[in-house]
Amino acid sequence: MEFDLLSLFLIIYLANLLNDFTFFVFNVIVQYYRMRSSRKNMDLLRKNLEAAMKSGIGNDGGGKK
Secondary structure, eight states: OHHHHHHHHHHHHHHHHHHHHHHHHHHHHHHHHHHHHHHHHHHHHHHHHHHHHHHTTTOSTTSOO
C-alpha cells in the first residue's frame, strides 16, 4: 500500500515538474520571438532615421526660418 502511494506521489510530482518545464520553455520561446521582432523594428526605425537625416529632412535645427 505504501509503495503504491509513493509511486502515485512520485508520478504526480514528476507530472507537475513537466508541466512547469513546459510553461518555462514556452515562455522562453515567446520572449525570444518578441525580442527578435523588437530588434527588427528598432533596425527599421534606425534605417528610416538615417535615411531622413541623409535626405535633409530634420536638418533645419527644428525651427522655422
